[in-house]
Amino acid sequence: MMHMTFYWSRQVTLLFSSWRTDSWPSYALTLLACVLASVFYQYLEHVRYRVRRSRKPAGEPLLSQPNRAAGMWSAKKIAGGLLFGLSSGLGYLLMLAVMSFNGGVFLAIVLGLTIGFLWLRSEDEDEIAGVNSTCACA
Secondary structure, eight states: OOOSSOBOOSOEEOSSTTOEEOSHHHHHHHHHHHHHHHHHHHHHHHHHHHHHHHHSOTTSOTTOOOOTTTTTTOHHHHHHHHHHHHHHHHHHHHHHHHTTOBHHHHHHHHHHHHHHIIIIIHHHHHHHHTOOTTOOOO
């Protein structure tokens, strides 16, 4: 049965008809898989950000036009594209998992995204904003 509103049950079909939970241990493992997949999504985004950021030379202005002919198929551009594809695919799978409308799956994915962000990406946001965490400015 396809749910159209959130429900709370240990019985859920997630992504594939063969991925069904009917007991508490299988439901707990499914939720753990959702948390780990969400943390991995944030990891991919972190790595993709690092690859993209490593491309720009230190003194180059932020809005400068890149030389498209020189780096059309560079290793970093290919790696960035592959990371983007993996990240997008995993992101869509997480979205489809949330669309199962199971409350536990939803909370597990949000928890995993939060853990991944705090663990891996929160310093990225500080760098973008120009915040120096070691500055003791008053």
